[in-house]
Amino acid sequence: MIKSLVGGIVAATAFVMLSSSAIAEPEIVKGPAAEPDCFAPWAADTQFFKFPKKEGPYRIALANGYIANTWRIQMIQTAKAYAAQKDVAAKLKEFKVVSTGEDVPAQISAINNFIDSGFDAIVVNAQNPTAFGPVIKRAKEAGVVLVAFDNILDTKDAINVNVDQKGLGELWAKWLISHIPDGGKILEVRGVAGTSVDTDRHNGIHEVLDASGKKWDVTEVAGKWDDPTAQKVTADAIATNGPFVGITGQGGDTGIVQAMIDAKHAFVPFGGETENGFRKFCAAHAADGLKCSSAGTGPAQVAVAIKTAISALEGNVVPQSVKLPLAIVEDPNFKEGQDYFPDQSDNFFVGNSFPTCGINFTAQEIMGQTKENK
Numbered sequence: 001m002i003k004s005l006v007g008g009i010v011a012a013t014a015f016v017m018l019s020s021s022a023i024a025e026p027e028i029v030k031g032p033a034a035e036p037d038c039f040a041p042w043a044a045d046t047q048f049f050k051f052p053k054k055e056g057p058y059r060i061a062l063a064n065g066y067i068a069n070t071w072r073i074q075m076i077q078t079a080k081a082y083a084a085q086k087d088v089a090a091k092l093k094e095f096k097v098v099s100t101g102e103d104v105p106a107q108i109s110a111i112n113n114f115i116d117s118g119f120d121a122i123v124v125n126a127q128n129p130t131a132f133g134p135v136i137k138r139a140k141e142a143g144v145v146l147v148a149f150d151n152i153l154d155t156k157d158a159i160n161v162n163v164d165q166k167g168l169g170e171l172w173a174k175w176l177i178s179h180i181p182d183g184g185k186i187l188e189v190r191g192v193a194g195t196s197v198d199t200d201r202h203n204g205i206h207e208v209l210d211a212s213g214k215k216w217d218v219t220e221v222a223g224k225w226d227d228p229t230a231q232k233v234t235a236d237a238i239a240t241n242g243p244f245v246g247i248t249g250q251g252g253d254t255g256i257v258q259a260m261i262d263a264k265h266a267f268v269p270f271g272g273e274t275e276n277g278f279r280k281f282c283a284a285h286a287a288d289g290l291k292c293s294s295a296g297t298g299p300a301q302v303a304v305a306i307k308t309a310i311s312a313l314e315g316n317v318v319p320q321s322v323k324l325p326l327a328i329v330e331d332p333n334f335k336e337g338q339d340y341f342p343d344q345s346d347n348f349f350v351g352n353s354f355p356t357c358g359i360n361f362t363a364q365e366i367m368g369q370t371k372e373n374k
Helices: 002-024 070-084 104-116 133-142 165-179 196-211 227-241 253-262 276-284 301-313 363-367
Strands: 027-029 048-050 058-064 092-099 121-125 145-149 159-162 184-190 216-222 246-249 270-272 292-296 317-319 321-323 327-330
Touching: 058 070, 058 104, 058 301, 070 092, 070 121, 070 301, 070 363, 104 121, 104 133, 121 301, 133 145, 145 301, 159 301, 165 196, 165 246, 165 270, 165 292, 184 196, 184 227, 196 216, 216 227, 227 253, 246 253, 253 270, 253 276, 276 292, 301 317, 317 321
Parallel strands: 058 092, 058 121, 121 145, 145 159, 159 321, 184 216, 184 246, 246 270, 270 292
Antiparallel strands: 027 048, 048 317, 292 327
8 A cells, every 4th residue: 555655656746747847848839929029030930939927026047158358248237237127127036147258068057057046047148059958958847948149059949049140241241342352361350269159150251252253362360259369369460461451350340450550551341340449440440441341239139138038937929039130330321429439438339229129228327237247
């Protein structure tokens, strides 16, 4: 009798565990999303998720990797600024931020710790798109909403929020092709090795250049999306492989232009990111040959990722992959006070507004926050 009772308890416990796991996973449902203008699906065949509704307030964590550049610092500050907004803060019991550097296992460990600690959702800027399989499975089984942004995850079991990073590389390459009629020697300043953003942008650049029918000689250096690093590697490249007829930079572009100035390198067409300092240079030196395409998405995409996580926890329909718009301005359309801000830091990334999501930040809101873990 006792043996039978124990067996029944074990069986019932296993059933409950399996049932709770099944309930925790999202349903695949038909769109559109709850806020279709904000949560735009990546493609026509993008699936839509509907997670079981949880009662708030929620515990949400941001698991960041690399931190040693201005974009990532501003991203952390923006996340904190968004979580502090009155209507968002009312939905949060706890908002935790951890940055783990370039150590992929450390970032995975941080996500595992958040799962074990019972967080409702984890937002992640992943150091590697393919290394997170086991932790993605754990999050799914635990009913934790996992949202990756910027450097996304190679999975359909988590939500990805991003711009078309490959399309951004294609945009820059098309800009160079249109302004350099005969091809020639190009400097490509890349980002952080191993990340999906760096790989996708690089692939976009080279696919367009290769298909142009022109002859290109591309020198690649790693600027890590960081002004001092990008300035140094650009100076070294100019000294060893220059001069160049065009430049494309994934970030650290203010440093790249400064290296050109210091080396007395001629201003050339440039496809780059959205740093305020870079855009200041583009506006000031357009007549001297610095013809720029400045495009990307500001660090405020982290706010869209947090908003997506909250919406999913509330039981709303969200796309598995959310596509964000690019912020683009190109010569000769750089407007002071709109596209760049002379009184703001060179390191400030412009393009921190997503009106369709009700997200807009002032520089003061963002810069008033710290970059430290909390």
